[in-house]
Amino acid sequence: MEIKTIIFDLDGTLLNTLGDLKEAINYALTQYSYPERTEKEIKSFIGNGIKAAIEKAVNQKISDEKLTKIINTFKDYYKEHSYEQTKPYDGIKEVLKLLKQKGYKLGVVSNKVDEAVKPLCKYYFEDLIDTAIGEGKGIERKPNPMGVMKVIEELNSKPEESIYIGDSETDTETAKNAKIPCISVLWGYRDKELLEKSGAKIFAEKPEEIIKIIEKKIYLS
Numbered sequence: 001m002e003i004k005t006i007i008f009d010l011d012g013t014l015l016n017t018l019g020d021l022k023e024a025i026n027y028a029l030t031q032y033s034y035p036e037r038t039e040k041e042i043k044s045f046i047g048n049g050i051k052a053a054i055e056k057a058v059n060q061k062i063s064d065e066k067l068t069k070i071i072n073t074f075k076d077y078y079k080e081h082s083y084e085q086t087k088p089y090d091g092i093k094e095v096l097k098l099l100k101q102k103g104y105k106l107g108v109v110s111n112k113v114d115e116a117v118k119p120l121c122k123y124y125f126e127d128l129i130d131t132a133i134g135e136g137k138g139i140e141r142k143p144n145p146m147g148v149m150k151v152i153e154e155l156n157s158k159p160e161e162s163i164y165i166g167d168s169e170t171d172t173e174t175a176k177n178a179k180i181p182c183i184s185v186l187w188g189y190r191d192k193e194l195l196e197k198s199g200a201k202i203f204a205e206k207p208e209e210i211i212k213i214i215e216k217k218i219y220l221s
Helices: 018-031 039-045 050-058 064-081 092-101 114-125 146-154 169-178 192-197 209-215
Strands: 005-008 105-113 131-135 162-166 182-185
Touching (some): 005 146, 018 039, 018 050, 039 050, 050 064, 092 105, 092 114, 092 209, 105 146, 114 131, 146 162, 146 169, 162 169, 169 182, 182 209
Parallel strands (some): 005 105, 005 162, 105 131, 162 182
């Protein structure tokens, strides 16, 4: 069947959020006397939700209560500072516009919390994204395919008409679990070697290559 629905990851795929995430994570760490982390370190931490990222950043055994406090401090700070350095990757918005013009349905599934995902998509992409889902009540984090299947349902689509696009090993596994093809992008937070180890086979080096891969059905190779 033809691809009709394209589902994107958010951080590292559509948006470069690294600068704002670095500031927010380091703010939360320093509030509890933990050392700051470098951008390179934080880049490697993100992709599996903020709880996992904070655990890696703290890098020591702490109580669930203290971890929750650090996460909440992060969330409060990030909510107020998530638009300062964040921006779409070059060419992304133009590709989204073209895909919409061609009639594709566009969705987002992210491990970022839902209350951040929806406003970020609206702010940066206006009406280009038809539906966006983040981690929240009733939605398990990727690689659980629950969010992907929810987007497919909301867009009145089918898995066999859908494709997933992301930048991480988590995204590769998510697509596999959802039983849909995956395009791995190389401008995000993971390198090609790591993605290949996770089973990624189809790569886009630039956003405009997404259209070629879908329309020429390269994802079937």
